[in-house]
Amino acid sequence: MGLLTGKRRTGQALEAGDIRSRPPQWLEGFEDGSGADPEWVARVDALKDVLTSGGRTLGQGALAWLWGRSQRTVPIPGFCSVEQAEQNAGAIAKGPLTAAQMADVDRILGR
Numbered sequence: 468m469g470l471l472t473g474k475r476r477t478g479q480a481l482e483a484g485d486i487r488s489r490p491p492q493w494l495e496g497f498e499d500g501s502g503a504d505p506e507w508v509a510r511v512d513a514l515k516d517v518l519t520s521g522g523r524t525l526g527q528g529a530l531a532w533l534w535g536r537s538q539r540t541v542p543i544p545g546f547c548s549v550e551q552a553e554q555n556a557g558a559i560a561k562g563p564l565t566a567a568q569m570a571d572v573d574r575i576l577g578r
Contacts, residue, residue, distance in 0.1 A: 527558035
């Protein structure tokens with residue numbers, strides 16, 4: 468939904484037809500439809516150094532986190548452009564987050 472890529476920020480207007488402008492209950496991070504929830508933006512900002520390690524983009528870092536959780540996980544990320552598809556594919560070369568990086572994520576999120 469654009470949070471993990473840094474595309475959506477607090478107070479950024481959403482288009483009328485955008486699902487995030489009237490989010491279903493299960494969709495966290497866009498509570499009132501007026502943009503990204505400040506708490507979620509702060510979480511992403513706190514994770515930025517870990518997720519972008521090794522030259523990753525935030526989106527690649529999110530995929531690396533999924534792979535770090537389980538070798539059996541096969542995420543199917545969305546994309547709207549060739550550039551996004553190439554970034555998603557480029558995440559494979561960078562691999563999963565390390566055990567230490569996974570522990571950093573848990574620490575930052577208070578888990």
